[in-house]
Amino acid sequence: MRVGILSWIIDMERAGIGNFTYNLIRCMLDMGKGDELHLIHYEHSDDEVYSMAHDVLVPRLPSLMKFAVGLPYAVMKSGIDVLHVPSHWYNQLTPFLLNRTKKVLTIHDLVPILLPETHTGITVMTWAPTLRLIAHRIDMIATDSHATKLDCMRHLGIPEERIRVVYCGVDPKYRPLEDREAILKDLEERYGIKKPFVLYVGTLEKRKNIPTLLRALYRLKKSGVCPLLVIAGRRGWKYDDIFDTIHELKLEHDVLFTGYVPEDDLVALYNAADLF
Template sequence: MRIGIDYTAAVWQGAGIGRYTRELIRATINQNRNYEYRLFFAAGGLDQQSHYVQDFKQVCREHANVRAVPIPLTPRRMTQFWQRLRAPLPIEVFTGRLDLLYSPDFVLVPTRAPKILTVHDLSFWVYPQFAAQGMVRYLSDAVPRSVRRADLVLADSQATKRDMINMMDVDPERILVVYPGVTEDFRLLTPEECLPVQQKFNLPQKFLVFVGTLSPRKNVVRLLEAFHMLTQKSEHANLHLVLVGQKGWLSDDIFTTIARLNIAQRVLWLNNIDDSDLPAVYNLACVSVYPSLYEGFGIPPLEAMACGTPVVTADNSSLPEAVGDAALMVTAEDVEALASSILQLLTHKDLWTRLRDAGLERARQFTWERAALQLIDCYERYN
């Protein structure tokens, strides 16, 4: 059985869908070596020396049944060609015959083969004001069209499945929930293992951490306001906040808020951090805060849990599914409740310890190996 996989996000994006694709496909290949894989990707303008490209080349060297298929277009041109212009040229022109196509990134390219598609969330409809309007228009057209073409649709959570049923009128029988995993690199580390990262970024002794794109949907402005409330208390005068993530759409309000609250000396922004450094940052933090307004799943809270860091998160969308009873949850719009929950973890050692232990156990339930086995079961339907 020959399977074509859209691997574009994996070689172009560090976090988010890029990491999802790398981890899931690597785990799938390791679990089942009986299939042939054609991993196609937009290669125009790609930095061949990037970490993600080198990682991909290593996968191809390790597995004789995996072949890279570069498409001589940039990601933008590839999107224009197949999604905006709807060019009917099938991907088989590049990959050769396929028995199945899998796309882990919202949209499908033309193919003659049966099709499996992953839809991570519907944020472009739920919060259209938090994305570029051109992107909203594109996704509002391309995603429903791809869902209609797909033989099977995978969702990251029951919450996303419900959204597809309610907002796109998709038959529930066509949707399967496959939870993402937590990469094994996210684990408890010793102080000695964390020290190089602490020194590299000059991390403070006591800090909260947020990991995610700096954008309105992530609710960072309210996090900053809650953090400011905490720093007004004398016992937390030495508390800092570390923001880990790149600027997203409409991120200016975040930096305006930092200036308005006069907390620039207490907020550290790490905008270009290697994946390998992130586990140590989680380990060093006293609390991980993830107050997002909407998530298709929300991996950062589980990454923090896997590192033994208690979590405060929001009680909306898929986040309760992800964290279970192993985190403190608040209404995302309630700044005082957010500050109060963080304060509970800072001042009650028993609660901090209980949630650390519960979080470690919760994170163990989400593995890429489990997700890969579910994906292989999906492949078998078309074998």
């Protein structure tokens, strides 16, 4: 069976969905599925995964034409039997209009529908209407959880038999490491992190509910327990209330922002943290 995956997101600086997609591809390659795998994206990449599978580039066209014409053309030209779209984006609408290709979509959550105030206006205006438009043209939906499965049934009207819960895996890198003292010394030298500390990993966005975490830290501090809160992740959108809460609660010296952290450093942080 020839399987296509929209892989363009792995060509960017990877966050949650990018890592999900990349590791999905890596696992399929490790299973020996490279000859059956077609990776569809927009720009040439030197990442080794493209040399281990069929590299399918969308034709270079003006922006809107690239999505409306180039993407479905690349899908049809690849001759795939099944297309997997690892996450919904409004600019991936056209492949779902193809009738000869089976389509699988992973839906991680319905936050733009359920909590629109936590997203940008353009996302709310484009994400929900386009998802509703293609919802019944998807042959199978995969969700990360039973909660999202139920949300898809309630809010999109998708029949239960067309939804499968597929839990996300864990990279083997995330395992207990030895010599924690050496790890702590390295983290202190490079990031200024000292024990004890609580670790949060994720993009700074309103939907992540970080102000609640900050208020919990404030209550701990008032009770005499004062760990450092390490926040590892780049800035996304609507994050001003995070910094407003820090200022309001006078936690400027209790929170450390590392920004984007390479994966090997994340493994070290997980191993050294008191809580995450």
